[in-house]
Amino acid sequence: MEAKRTAIMNFTPKDLAALLEDWGEPTYRAQQIFEWVYQKRADSFETMTNLPQDLRKKLAQEFVVNSLHVVETVSSSDGSRKFLIALADGMSVETVAIPHRDRLTVCVSSQVGCPVGCPFCATGQAGFKRNLEPSEIVGQVWLVAKQLDRRVDNLVFMGMGEPLLNYDNLCQALLTLNAPWGMGIGARRITISTVGVPPVILKLAEDWPELRLAVSLQSPFPEVRDYLVPLNRVYSLRSLLDALKIYITRVRHRVTIEYTLWEGVNDRIKDAYELVKLLRGLNVFVNLIPGNRVDGLPFLPPSPARVKKFYNILKENGMEVSIRLSRGQDIEAACGNLYRIHGLERGLGRP
Numbered sequence: 214m215e216a217k218r219t220a221i222m223n224f225t226p227k228d229l230a231a232l233l234e235d236w237g238e239p240t241y242r243a244q245q246i247f248e249w250v251y252q253k254r255a256d257s258f259e260t261m262t263n264l265p266q267d268l269r270k271k272l273a274q275e276f277v278v279n280s281l282h283v284v285e286t287v288s289s290s291d292g293s294r295k296f297l298i299a300l301a302d303g304m305s306v307e308t309v310a311i312p313h314r315d316r317l318t319v320c321v322s323s324q325v326g327c328p329v330g331c332p333f334c335a336t337g338q339a340g341f342k343r344n345l346e347p348s349e350i351v352g353q354v355w356l357v358a359k360q361l362d363r364r365v366d367n368l369v370f371m372g373m374g375e376p377l378l379n380y381d382n383l384c385q386a387l388l389t390l391n392a393p394w395g396m397g398i399g400a401r402r403i404t405i406s407t408v409g410v411p412p413v414i415l416k417l418a419e420d421w422p423e424l425r426l427a428v429s430l431q432s433p434f435p436e437v438r439d440y441l442v443p444l445n446r447v448y449s450l451r452s453l454l455d456a457l458k459i460y461i462t463r464v465r466h467r468v469t470i471e472y473t474l475w476e477g478v479n480d481r482i483k484d485a486y487e488l489v490k491l492l493r494g495l496n497v498f499v500n501l502i503p504g505n506r507v508d509g510l511p512f513l514p515p516s517p518a519r520v521k522k523f524y525n526i527l528k529e530n531g532m533e534v535s536i537r538l539s540r541g542q543d544i545e546a547a548c549g550n551l552y553r554i555h556g557l558e559r560g561l562g563r564p
């Protein structure tokens with residue numbers, strides 16, 4: 214049986230230089246190797262022609278450049294592309310490429326499945342399998358850049374999973390995604406989307422103050438939020454808002470509030486007024502997102518007229534608000550849908 218090789222994307226240049234030194238190699242080789250991996254997107258050590266043949270062989274025995282591969286791609290008429298990506302252990306995640314003018318945004322997953330279990334979400338309903346390794350988070354971005362042969366400008370952690378429940382691996386991945394020796398994506402161009410883990414939001418303000426934060430609020434009423442976002446039973450709406458106040462004071466930039474609208478559940482007039490009350494005085498921007506229907510789940514997107522009414526109440530009450538239409542409407546746009554439909558059918562995602 215072949216020995217398990219280490220993912221080189223879990224290493225920093227410093228870690229790799231120390232290992233190369235142990236091997237009796239000059240430490241500058243680490244920089245050369247990462248140039249091949251991240252700038253030239255080489256997918257094998259064999260192609261790294263400025264390294265000695267013996268070193269290339271040894272690296273190939275010990276390391277793998279990227280153990281992820283694309284098993285399914287679905288393209289939308291609006292230009293976005295959804296990738297079902299298989300991991301080395303046979304599990305899978307979804308990653309989405311969203312081109313907009315001359316920029317490319319990639320929507321990344323942070324876990325296989327999700328432990329939060331929101332009842333309207335395809336990922337949440339498929340259950341939780343495991344956290345992604347740093348190399349598996351970075352690997353998704355790298356793979357999309359390689360597939361499309363272009364650099365990635367923006368990242369959003371809005372794919373499968375709750376990124377703040379995989380914080381250590383998230384932070385290690387962010388180092389590589391952000392560093393000039395890695396994917397080189399500016400911290401201000403990276404958005405972490407969370408349903409709200411207050412103690413980790415405060416840590417994020419210390420560790421990564423330049424990142425952008427989006428919080429999925431889903432309801433201003435604690436009992437409705439308990440149902441829509443079960444993590445609310447652990448971290449109350451009040452504790453989330455308290456953490457957001459501190460976060461905004463520390464990072465000094467605006468937070469996005471994501472609010473997915475479901476007919477009759479959280480799109481009522483009283484929801485809009487309560488939301489205004491809750492967010493008044495906070496430096497936030499509200500994104501209203503008409504929900505994407507998932508087969509077998511009882512949640513329906515509201516009519517455009519209901520969405521507009523909700524929007525108008527927020528606007529007339531001084532909120533900064535927009536209606537965000539989700540991209541990829543024709544390719545099972547809801548997060549986790551491709552994984553749920555195709556991945557589980559193929560056995561990807563089963564342990």
Ligand code: SF4
Pocket residue numbers: 327328329330331334335336337338372373374375408548
């Ligand atoms: S909406 Fe987000 S937090 Fe909720 S189950 Fe889906 S992936 Fe998890």
